[in-house]
Amino acid sequence: MPTTILNHLETFLILAIILSGFVGLATAKNIIRSIICLNITQTGIILLFLSLVYEPGMLPPVLPTPTQSMVDPTPEALVITTIVIGAAITSLALMMSIKIFHHYGTLDWKELADREG
Amino acid sequence: MRIIFLSFILLVILAIIFSKSTLRAIILLSVFSMISSLMYYLYQAPDVAMAELAIGAAIVPLIYVISITRQKKYIVVNNTQDHFLDHGMAGYMLLAHFCKQQNLDLVILDEAPTQETFLFSRKDIDLIVDVDKDYHGQDELICSTKPSDKRYVFKGSPSSYIFHALVETLQQDPCSFARIMSIEEEETHD
Numbered sequence: 170m171p172t173t174i175l176n177h178l179e180t181f182l183i184l185a186i187i188l189s190g191f192v193g194l195a196t197a198k199n200i201i202r203s204i205i206c207l208n209i210t211q212t213g214i215i216l217l218f219l220s221l222v223y224e225p226g227m228l229p230p231v232l233p234t235p236t237q238s239m240v241d242p243t244p245e246a247l248v249i250t251t252i253v254i255g256a257a258i259t260s261l262a263l264m265m266s267i268k269i270f271h272h273y274g275t276l277d278w279k280e281l282a283d284r285e286g
Numbered sequence: 287m288r289i290i291f292l293s294f295i296l297l298v299i300l301a302i303i304f305s306k307s308t309l310r311a312i313i314l315l316s317v318f319s320m321i322s323s324l325m326y327y328l329y330q331a332p333d334v335a336m337a338e339l340a341i342g343a344a345i346v347p348l349i350y351v352i353s354i355t356r357q358k359k360y361i362v363v364n365n366t367q368d369h370f371l372d373h374g375m376a377g378y379m380l381l382a383h384f385c386k387q388q389n390l391d392l393v394i395l396d397e398a399p400t401q402e403t404f405l406f407s408r409k410d411i412d413l414i415v416d417v418d419k420d421y422h423g424q425d426e427l428i429c430s431t432k433p434s435d436k437r438y439v440f441k442g443s444p445s446s447y448i449f450h451a452l453v454e455t456l457q458q459d460p461c462s463f464a465r466i467m468s469i470e471e472e473e474t475h476d
Binding site: 175178179182183185186189190192193196199201202204205206208209212215216219220223227228229230231239240245248249252253255256259260263264266267270271272273274275276284 | 288289292293295296299300302303308311312315318319322325326329330331332333334337338341342345346349350353354356357388412446447448451
């Protein structure tokens, strides 16, 4: 059945997005790159949540739609909170990176490790 | 349709990871957020798509750009109340040369003198320039050669690496008008 294969391919691609965020986090040389990769991972997890409840032919959960043909609104309600909290965490991390730069004079992970020791 | 957009998102992520400059990575992050908000719409979640378009594609890159312009600033408070740090004068030339070496932007603030530890703990101030009040001629000057009527003190927090770099620069080519003083930071009590 081609539809199930396409569904599996979608899930695979979303997992690839999450994993590439982790890979970027592991290989980032700069603190700001690390924060960007955290954002990427967050977006991938949101996509995973939304793709879990979606089935083809369904409608958005807005009221005139009959309940049988709308997607489950619970993950969407959870995920909006994630977006806002992600923005707050990003700004906090960037503020800490400014402090680190004014203290150590660099944002490179290796040089930071050297200057720490 | 969705698979095409997901592959495009993966391409944008690769471009972010392998991009050379940080600013380009931030712009690509905005593009990435826009495509993913389109994906949310295709997954029948229009409210999440609107939130992502407003927050993820506009506000978060704005915060990134503000922070990377903010961290280049080297903030100096001018307490001397004369023309030592005016444009073209000796102190300005010294600090501007140092900031050019360290790839920073020099920002000079004129402020009324307050308590220094308070300044260091509350604001993002890196250096305070002040008139040396207890200069008698045989202090621990960096180089005490020519007598002049005024000496200046550079005060910074000793744990900062940029301040260490400034101390090393002053030791390499000594000048007669300035000396270094370290101020211990107070424990944060807020």
